[in-house]
Amino acid sequence: AQKVTQAQTEISVVEKEDVTLDCVYETRDTTYYLFWYKQPPSGELVFLIRRNSFDEQNEISGRYSWNFQKSTSSFNFTITASQVVDSAVYFCALSGVNNNAGNMLTFGGGTRLMVKP
């Protein structure tokens, strides 16, 4: 069975601080995908990144960066110089490709990030 754990339920930072959101996953699949989504108060899911299990390179996109460590089954997300607009709930998710169900996602519990001015 697949499982995604986001241990931090809520994080509060002051604007311009860096913040890291943790994500640990469990899967028996040898090939899988990891995702991060942002969910603002309006509810829609905003896609941030998809990472293939064979690609362990870290990625940076503007103020966002991701650290994929297969050895520890972690896929952490860092926001540098946080801004108030970053306030949202962030979900880490996992998709296996060997489950004959296309791209079904297993979501973590989410981390609510509050960035104060």
Next chain:
Amino acid sequence: GAVVSQHPSRVICKSGTSVKIECRSLDFQATTMFWYRQFPKQSLMLMATSNEGSKATYEQGVEKDKFLINHASLTLSTLTVTSAHPEDSSFYICSASSGANTGELFFGEGSRLTVL
């Protein structure tokens, strides 16, 4: 990029009535669509997987007679909440996949259901 449209975005209904939510893939053929439910301050939980032209596969604990899913075409899946009750009030969101196991899938905007 690919777009999935969900309608309605918000619906309020009386207890005992049925509500239909539509999920459309606008620029690709979605062989598989997924329906998730999200209660306030909780994560998204998969309700069912629907494949075009066949019966939906429901997750454990989800009543298939209450949550009717129809995936009659490659671009449309519908979720009907029958005889809705206040405890069915939730955020329902669909995602669509072209079927290729590339990890690529697209989410609708979500539908917030409030049952009075």
